[in-house]
Amino acid sequence: MPADGLDDIHDLTQRLLKAEMRVIDGLIHTLESSKTQRSADEQVITSTILLMLQSMGVSLHSITKLTGTVDMSVKDCFSISRNVVEAAINVAYIATSDVGVAQRAQAHALQKRFRDFNRSGEIAGTRISVGYDNPPEMESIQGLKDALELFTDKNGKEIRDWSPATQNEKIEQVQLVSEQAALSLAGAKFAIYRHSSEILHGTYFGTIYFWTRDNGEPVTRDTFKEHWTNSLLMSVFTGAFFAGLGAVEACAERFNLQSSIENVKALRAELESKLQTN
Known part of the structure; x- marks a missing residue:
């Protein structure tokens, strides 16, 4: 051309x-x-x-x-x-x-932000943790308890996808x-x-x-x-x-x-x- x-x-x-x-x-x-x-x-x-x-x-x-x-x-x-x-x-x-x-999208965002206050994981045998010194109490955030339950599986692990x-x-x-x-x-x-x-x-x-x-x-x-x-x-x-x-x-x-x-x-x-x- x-x-x-x-x-x-x-x-x-x-x-x-x-x-x-x-x-x-x-x-x-x-x-x-x-x-x-x-x-x-x-x-x-x-x-x-x-x-x-x-x-x-x-x-x-x-x-x-x-x-x-x-x-x-x-x-x-x-x-x-x-x-x-x-x-x-x-x-x-x-x-x-x-x-x-x-x-559901809003609940996913709410619990995702709260989980970011205390994160941990293992990568190639190395344990990595990141946390805030004084994270807010779960009870102080309206709707958070229900949001966490919605995005937690029966084994206690986070459901990462916002939608099935x-x-x-x-x-x-x-x-x-x-x-x-x-x-x-x-x-x-x-x-x-x-x-x-x-x-x-x-x-x-x-x-x-x-x-x-x-x-x-x-x-x-x-x-x-x-x-x-x-x-x-x-x-x-x-x-x-x-x-x-x-x-x-x-x-x-x-x-x-x-x-x-x-x-x-x-x-x-x-x-x-x-x-x-x-």
């Missing part, structure tokens, strides 16, 4: 991610400003997902910064893009479920409310999970992925920009962008937010228009 074509793709990803950040900000503002007009259960759901949406926006901003120039900073964007995907799936799952799921549902099961729940959101999340997960896992786990494959082309040939100075744009950047972009769409679509359908629905349609239209011209 000619260099100007690669530049066009790069510019498009930057523009769409920044536009998506504004859409998420708009969703946050709408949810926050209308929170008191909703039922008690919906207020619990909204209060749970607001900061999660904000966190997604922060990560999208990081991706635009790290991919602003064509260099190896894109490597770290794989883990960031995966974080956006996982957060988006959780946001959409909480938004499209009954209030019990949001309450798998990622696919969460997307299936989202599908009951919004098929489009579920499709966006599924596509985002497929785009980033395989390679981000190898990178996060520090495998040899995860390392050479950045220095070899799809056919196994080494990336040279002449082929680096094309490899960076068509392979590395597009994986990161696809995961993060469609995850963001999925989260917004799920929230918009759940809370009947027409402005957010229209904003997502505009993002899709811009992407589709560009794809049709290439």
Whole structure:
């Protein structure tokens, strides 16, 4: 592909991610400003997902910064893009479920923070302990006793996952409310999970992925920009962008937010228009 074509793709990803950040900000503002007009259960759901949406926006901003120039900073964007995907799936799952799921997420956070006051474990034969001198009493924190019981198994060990549902099961729940959101999340997960896992786990494959082309040939100075744009950047972009769409679509359908629905349609239209011209 000619260099100007690669530049066009790069510019498009930057523009769409920044536009998506504004859409998420708009969703946050709408949810926050209308929170008191909703039922008690919906207020619990909204209060749970607001900061999660904000966190997604922060990560999208990081991706635009790290991919602003064509260099190896894109490597770290794989883990960031995966974080956006996982957060988006959780946001959409909480938004499209009954209030019990949001309450479980809050209980998980409550007991997790309390357990951090006194942590211990054994790694490769070495016992490691970290603790606070004067941690708060369990009885002084409302709801903590129930939260600890919820996330402790019959052997007294911590249940680490906040939800028993798998990622696919969460997307299936989202599908009951919004098929489009579920499709966006599924596509985002497929785009980033395989390679981000190898990178996060520090495998040899995860390392050479950045220095070899799809056919196994080494990336040279002449082929680096094309490899960076068509392979590395597009994986990161696809995961993060469609995850963001999925989260917004799920929230918009759940809370009947027409402005957010229209904003997502505009993002899709811009992407589709560009794809049709290439």
